[in-house]
Structure formats: structure tokens, C-alpha cells
Amino acid sequence: MASQTSLDAILSLSKRKGFVYQSSEIYGGLNGCWDFGPLGVELLRNIKDAWWKAMTYRTDIVGIDSSILMHPRVWEASGHLQQFSDPMIDNKTSKARHRADNLIEEYAARLRTKGKTDQANIVETALQAATSNEDLHAIIVTHAIPDPVSGTTDWTEVRNFNLMFKTYVGPVEDVSNTVYLRPETAQGIFVNFKNVMDSSRMKPPFGIAQIGKSFRNEINTKNFLFRTREFEQMEMQFFVKPGTEGEWFEYWRQARWDWYVNELGIHPTHMHRKPHEKLAHYAAAAEDIEYLFPFGWGEVEGIHSRTDFDLGKHQEFSGKKLEYVDTVSKDRYTPFVIETAIGATRTFLAVLCDAYAEEEVPTADGGVETRAVMRLKPSLAPVTAAVLPLVNKDGMPEAAESIMRNLQRSFRVEYDTSGAIGRRYRRQDEVGTPFCVTVDGQTTSDSTVTLRERDSMQQIRIHTDALTEEIRRRLDV
Numbered sequence: 450m451a452s453q454t455s456l457d458a459i460l461s462l463s464k465r466k467g468f469v470y471q472s473s474e475i476y477g478g479l480n481g482c483w484d485f486g487p488l489g490v491e492l493l494r495n496i497k498d499a500w501w502k503a504m505t506y507r508t509d510i511v512g513i514d515s516s517i518l519m520h521p522r523v524w525e526a527s528g529h530l531q532q533f534s535d536p537m538i539d540n541k542t543s544k545a546r547h548r549a550d551n552l553i554e555e556y557a558a559r560l561r562t563k564g565k566t567d568q569a570n571i572v573e574t575a576l577q578a579a580t581s582n583e584d585l586h587a588i589i590v591t592h593a594i595p596d597p598v599s600g601t602t603d604w605t606e607v608r609n610f611n612l613m614f615k616t617y618v619g620p621v622e623d624v625s626n627t628v629y630l631r632p633e634t635a636q637g638i639f640v641n642f643k644n645v646m647d648s649s650r651m652k653p654p655f656g657i658a659q660i661g662k663s664f665r666n667e668i669n670t671k672n673f674l675f676r677t678r679e680f681e682q683m684e685m686q687f688f689v690k691p692g693t694e695g696e697w698f699e700y701w702r703q704a705r706w707d708w709y710v711n712e713l714g715i716h717p718t719h720m721h722r723k724p725h726e727k728l729a730h731y732a733a734a735a736e737d738i739e740y741l742f743p744f745g746w747g748e749v750e751g752i753h754s755r756t757d758f759d760l761g762k763h764q765e766f767s768g769k770k771l772e773y774v775d776t777v778s779k780d781r782y783t784p785f786v787i788e789t790a791i792g793a794t795r796t797f798l799a800v801l802c803d804a805y806a807e808e809e810v811p812t813a814d815g816g817v818e819t820r821a822v823m824r825l826k827p828s829l830a831p832v833t834a835a836v837l838p839l840v841n842k843d844g845m846p847e848a849a850e851s852i853m854r855n856l857q858r859s860f861r862v863e864y865d866t867s868g869a870i871g872r873r874y875r876r877q878d879e880v881g882t883p884f885c886v887t888v889d890g891q892t893t894s895d896s897t898v899t900l901r902e903r904d905s906m907q908q909i910r911i912h913t914d915a916l917t918e919e920i921r922r923r924l925d926v
């Protein structure tokens with residue numbers, strides 16, 4: 450797993466190898482936005498496919514793809530217009546704007562590093578007890594917390610700053626035309642609950658899954674892909690009969706944990722579950738799955754038992770019934786919801802961090818060298834196999850090209866002829882390619898090649914006719 454210092458290594462490798470670039474880099478970049486390059490887009494797609502498969506290759510969940518722009522009333526009903534905000538404070542001298550709770554947390558951390566443990570404890574206890582913007586302001590003033598930019602304590606009041614991006618539909622930019630870029634994909638599912646139930650003949654317990662972009666005007670974007678302003682979510686809302694939500698919550702918290710271990714290959718000791726200490730007023734239970742990033746533990750997914758809050762609110766605001774009616778028993782109810790909400794792009798970062806390793810390996814001349822290797826689960830790797838002709842003559846390129854075309858019917862394949870074979874292996878190791886197929890002098894006479902496995906670096910000799918099946922077999926493991 451990646452250490453703290455290697456987040457920088459991952460960032461630089463991401464750019465160098467085409468996983469992730471800074472958005473609009475030639476114009477100096479746009480904070481909180483990133484672009485996925487040729488390898489990154491494949492890895493992200495594979496992660497999303499793994500989720501889609503786990504969620505929708507079953508009879509009780511269907512998928513949708515709802516629009517990013519939605520009727521503004523959706524956000525009134527969901528509470529986002531009123532509550533989806535962070536408490537912000539401005540420094541009058543520097544004009545810097547900070548999240549008030551972060552400012553206090555960081556101040557306490559600084560006290561702790563200076564050995565002022567008692568004082569740090571007092572500040573942290575006050576923060577935990579704070580329930581309003583006034584409380585946060587009082588802590589900042591009482592402890593004379595200085596602005597990290599200007600060093601002054603010249604603060605405004607603490608005000609709420611809504612995280613939704615606003616825009617307008619049509620040519621007139623006025624209040625009546627205001628719409629928002631969705632801050633979560635979930636609401637697209639709630640408002641389509643009845644459409645899906647009616648058109649797909651689904652009945653509770655059943656789920657609706659969606660993958661799509663979400664947007665939040667985060668104040669602090671940090672740690673690469675961890676907190677960005679534009680990101681992708683994979684959310685699933687599971688609609689159940691009231692009274693059964695407890696067992697379904699248990700089912701999903703286990704199913705989601707298993708997915709990280711079995712389908713993403715994340716090491717279980719690098720994850721933990723974190724039950725929410727403070728539950729939202731509508732939530733019956735909530736738990737996060739956290740990953741140990743190089744910068745510390747961070748949430749990758751939330752599993753929430755949300756009662757009938759969301760469907761209830763949309764019934765109230767739209768005036769439309771969002772109930773299930775059992776045609777036989779005439780049983781009628783508004784389903785309760787278990788939500789599994791995961792960030793695809795944040796999970797991408799977790800997968801990269803978990804896979805990245807630097808290790809000492811023996812060289813052909815008996816020495817040792819350091820190799821960077823991305824130990825991605827083979828099925829997630831952006832490139833499944835690299836075909837490498839040993840030299841660029843003696844019929845080897847022709848044989849290699851024919852093998853490549855054959856493999857390309859089933860897998861993403863790269864072809865590389867440049868440099869010594871050892872260097873070519875390293876290049877593939879670094880981007881996580883699980884298999885290298887080397888074409889040598891023997892290939893042209895007996896149609897065999899060497900198949901090298903990335904992690905063990907072990908090689909077997911195999912007939913080209915058996916290659917596709919062998920790779921497929923190893924991918925399924």
C-alpha cells in the first residue's frame with residue numbers, strides 16, 4: 450500500500466503515464482477538477498463496470514441514468530437548498546474564506562504538535578459540543594484563533610455557504626430560471642421511483658442503481674481525487690417494506706464490504722467500518738466504509754437506512770403518491786430506503802493507493818533494483834496484456850502483431866517494441882498490466898511465447914493457441 454510520501458509518487462505517475470491530469474492544465478488548472486487520461490479512463494470504467502455488475506446482474510435491482518439538471522423543487526424537497534451548506538468564516542484582512550470547523554480542527558492539531566495537549570483538548574471538546582454557527586464563532590473568538598494567511602483575528606460572523614452550483618435554463622438569467630447541478634445522484638432515483646416500479650414491474654424489496662456525475666462547490670478541495678468539485682458517484686437505493694429495513698441494512702453493509710475485498714482486491718486491513726455517531730433526524734442507522742489513504746482514514750462509501758424520508762418529502766412537495774400498493778393483499782405503504790452511496794472517483798484513488806508498491810527485485814546480472822508496480826486486480830487493469838517482440842527483426846514483429854490482433858478480440862492489449870525487454874516489463878509493471886507476452890526466436894518455429902505474470906514475475910512457455918484461454922482463466926481468479 451502507498452505511504453504518505455507516495456501520494457506524491459502516485460500523483461506524478463498518474464500524470465506521466467496518463468491516468469489523471471489536472472483539468473485545463475495549460476491554463477494553469479482549475480482547482481478541484483481533474484481529467485482522466487487514456488489509462489485512467491480504462492481503470493475508472495473497470496471500477497464502474499465491477500460495481501454495475503455487482504448491483505444490476507441480479508433480479509431485484511435495475512439501473513437508470515437520470516439527468517444532471519433537475520426541477521429546482523427537487524432540491525427544496527430533499528433539503529439541499531436549505532441545509533446543504535458549510536459554515537464559513539472570512540478573515541477581513543486577508544479576505545481568505547475558511548470552513549469554520551476546519552479552522553478550529555487545524556488550530557487544535559497545531560496546538561497538539563506544539564505539545565499543548567490540554568489546550569488542544571479544550572478546543573476539540575468545545576468543537577464537539579458546538580451545535581450552531583454562533584458556537585463555532587465563539588470558539589474562534591475565545592481562543593483568538595488566527596487566520597493562517599494574515600495571522601490576524603479579524604473575523605466576520607460564521608455564515609452558511611451552499612455547496613450547490615447554480616446555473617440558468619434558457620436565455621434569461623433570473624431567479625425563476627435557476628437550476629442546480631445535482632450534488633448527488635440519489636435524487637434522480639427517488640423522483641423516478643414510481644416510473645421504474647410501474648414500467649419494470651418491480652416490487653419491494655427492489656433497488657435502483659445509477660452511476661453519474663455530481664457537483665459540489667467544496668470549499669477545500671484537497672488530497673488529489675479525494676475531495677473534488679466534480680466527481681462521479683455510484684448510488685443504489687433499495688426500497689423495502691417498513692419493518693424490514695434492519696435486516697436489509699445488515700445485508701447491504703456486508704455485501705458492500707465484500708465487494709471491496711472480492712471485486713476490487715482492496716486489502717481488508719486497509720479498510721474499516723465507521724458507524725455514524727450522530728444520526729440525521731430521518732436516519733435509522735448509518736455506517737461508512739473508510740479506506741486508509743496515505744493522508745489518513747477517509748470515507749469511500751456510506752450505507753444509510755433512510756426510512757421513508759425522501760419518498761415522503763417528494764410526495765409532500767410534488768403532490769404525487771409514491772407508494773407501493775400490493776394488488777393482492779391491498780397492502781399500501783411508502784417504502785423505506787437503504788442507500789449505498791459510493792464515490793467512483795474517490796474509490797479510483799483508493800484502488801491506486803492500494804495497488805501501488807515499490808519493491809526491490811533481482812536484476813539479470815545478479816544485482817537488485819527498485820521496481821514500481823501497480824498490483825491492480827487483473828480484471829481492473831487498464832491494459833490486460835502487453836505483446837512484446839524481443840527484437841524488431843527475424844519475423845518477430847509479424848508474429849507479435851498477429852498475436853496482438855488475436856488477443857485484441859478479447860482484451861485491451863498494448864504493443865511495445867522500444868527498449869530492452871527488462872525495461873519494457875518495468876513500464877508495464879508500473880501501470881499495472883498483469884500479463885506480458887514475449888515473442889522470441891522460438892515463436893516463429895513452434896508458435897510458443899512466454900507469458901509473464903506481473904506480481905510474481907514468473908514466466909511460462911505457452912502455445913499461442915492457448916493464450917486467450919489462459920489469460921481469461923487467470924482474470925477470473
Ligand code: GAP
Nearest residue numbers: 633635675676677680749750751790791792795
Ligand atoms: N446520497 C448520499 C450521498 O451523496 P455522501 O456521503 O455525501 O452521500 C457519497 O456521498 C460518496 O460520494 C462519498 O462516500 C464519497 O465517496 C463521494 N463524494 C462525496 N463528495 C465528494 C467529493 N467532493 N469528491 C469526491 N467524492 C465525493
